[in-house]
Amino acid sequence: MEESLDERVVRACQQDDKSAYAVLVKRHYREVFALCLGILGNLHDAEDVAQEAMLKGFLKIKKLDKHEQFKAWILRIAKNLCLDFLRRKKRLKVHNVKKPMQPYPNTSENHNLQQAIRRMPQELRLPLTMYYFDGKNAKTIAEKLKISHSGACQRIRAARKQLHELLSERKNNE
Amino acid sequence: MSSDCEKMKDQIADHITGILSEDQVQLLELHLNECKSCREYARVLKKEDTLLTELFAEIETDMTNRQEQILRKVNQLCVSKQTESLSIRRIIMKNQITKIAAVLAIVIGLGAISVVGVNISKIYYKGKTDDGHHVFISDDLETIVTMDDDEVTDPEQTVRDLEEMKVLSQQGKRELLRIKETITSTGRLKTHEYRYQLSDGRIKDMGEGADDMLPIDEDQWKEFKPQLEEFRRLQKAGPGEDLGTYEETVEGRVFSFKREKYFLSNGTEAIWTVGTPKDGQ
Numbered sequence: 001m002e003e004s005l006d007e008r009v010v011r012a013c014q015q016d017d018k019s020a021y022a023v024l025v026k027r028h029y030r031e032v033f034a035l036c037l038g039i040l041g042n043l044h045d046a047e048d049v050a051q052e053a054m055l056k057g058f059l060k061i062k063k064l065d066k067h068e069q070f071k072a073w074i075l076r077i078a079k080n081l082c083l084d085f086l087r088r089k090k091r092l093k094v095h096n097v098k099k100p101m102q103p104y105p106n107t108s109e110n111h112n113l114q115q116a117i118r119r120m121p122q123e124l125r126l127p128l129t130m131y132y133f134d135g136k137n138a139k140t141i142a143e144k145l146k147i148s149h150s151g152a153c154q155r156i157r158a159a160r161k162q163l164h165e166l167l168s169e170r171k172n173n174e
Numbered sequence: 175m176s177s178d179c180e181k182m183k184d185q186i187a188d189h190i191t192g193i194l195s196e197d198q199v200q201l202l203e204l205h206l207n208e209c210k211s212c213r214e215y216a217r218v219l220k221k222e223d224t225l226l227t228e229l230f231a232e233i234e235t236d237m238t239n240r241q242e243q244i245l246r247k248v249n250q251l252c253v254s255k256q257t258e259s260l261s262i263r264r265i266i267m268k269n270q271i272t273k274i275a276a277v278l279a280i281v282i283g284l285g286a287i288s289v290v291g292v293n294i295s296k297i298y299y300k301g302k303t304d305d306g307h308h309v310f311i312s313d314d315l316e317t318i319v320t321m322d323d324d325e326v327t328d329p330e331q332t333v334r335d336l337e338e339m340k341v342l343s344q345q346g347k348r349e350l351l352r353i354k355e356t357i358t359s360t361g362r363l364k365t366h367e368y369r370y371q372l373s374d375g376r377i378k379d380m381g382e383g384a385d386d387m388l389p390i391d392e393d394q395w396k397e398f399k400p401q402l403e404e405f406r407r408l409q410k411a412g413p414g415e416d417l418g419t420y421e422e423t424v425e426g427r428v429f430s431f432k433r434e435k436y437f438l439s440n441g442t443e444a445i446w447t448v449g450t451p452k453d454g455q
């Protein structure tokens with residue numbers, strides 16, 4: 001069902017129906033964004049890169065052969081852009097160019113939480129982000145990350161424990 | 175702390191994650207009854223879970239805005255490539271607060287009278303804005319009407335007129351005169367101009383923008399407004415570059431549209447579209 005709608009819409013896009021792409025944005029943006037947030041750990045970077053990915057998808061859609069695979073395709077684009085972004089950012093750091101700190105939706109209470117999430121290693125942050133984005137369902141994470149159910153559970157557990165440590169560490173230092 | 179406790183911490187994390195089996199939950203609860211430090215650990219972890227849930231819920235609330243921003247950019251890509259179809263349908267509703275902000279700001283944008291939305295319930299007069307426009311608002315906040323000073327002599331009468339127009343609009347008793355659209359690199363404004371005939375014979379023309387025709391939020395409006403104003407000045411000075419004509423059916427009637435392009439001082443373009451019924455007056 002999902003596949004066939006995407007397939008139809010992708011074909012419409014390829015036939016220059018500009019309004020059709022809105023359907024794809026609506027259907028898949030959220031997941032693209034969640035992936036970017038999971039990899040990058042920073043809300044505003046995630047917004048920028050997710051947007052770039054969706055626009056790239058729009059411009060390149062004629063190159064997508066298998067119409068039904070838009071979702072996998074756009075997620076791959078997003079992931080590559082994230083990795084590019086991290087590389088660029090690293091370079092920027094070397095040159096000591098600092099972007100002002102971009103906050104998450106801002107309440108002082110979750111400030112520490114955001115910091116801690118940002119400090120997590122990517123391989124734990126991504127499952128954690130997906131978990132809270134996807135209605136706290138370990139099974140969908142296993143599917144998305146293409147790992148076993150127990151593997152997904154393990155990562156979420158590790159992520160939660162590490163987040164707790166990062167948060168307590170901070171508290172103790174204050 | 176017993177040697178069990180390290181293992182229990184895994185189980186506590188799993189329990190909060192919702193992946194612990196029934197049997198294990200019972201064992202865990204037995205341990206928690208006895209072990210204060212694990213109880214504390216569970217409490218803190220639970221609290222963090224709540225905070226995480228709230229944080230992500232908050233991030234979620236902006237999702238439609240993010241999508242709209244993308245659709246806007248897609249739209250601009252279309253404009254800059256001068257492809258045929260300029261309209262990307264906005265398929266997502268804005269949240270109401272930003273809608274009101276945007277609509278209130280749009281006062282300057284439209285002609286003499288403008289109505290936003292048609293599902294008018296009871297209308298109230300809200301007074302005048304700083305720049306001298308009268309604002310009327312429906313009690314469900316869905317409809318905001320702004321009028322130039324010289325259009326309103328008696329606000330009470332205007333309220334009655336608007337309520338009558340609401341009924342006419344719901345009955346389809348109005349005529350679509352014109353469709354206008356302005357697209358710049360920062361936004362898009364589209365209005366339908368309708369003509370109403372009131373029961374006492376007076377004719378009222380209203381520029382109406384539905385919620386898919388307005389700038390999305392205040393920030394965008396701040397960027398869009400100067401472009402719109404510059405475009406209007408340019409338009410007064412003379413026609414833009416002709417981009418040709420096309421036809422489209424709107425509300426069951428064929429309209430002919432013509433498009434023009436204007437170059438703004440910051441190097442971007444404004445595309446102006448106006449459509450009138452093909453079958454003439």
Ligand SMILES: [Zn+2]
Pocket residue numbers: 175176178179182205209210211212213
């Ligand atoms: Zn214990």
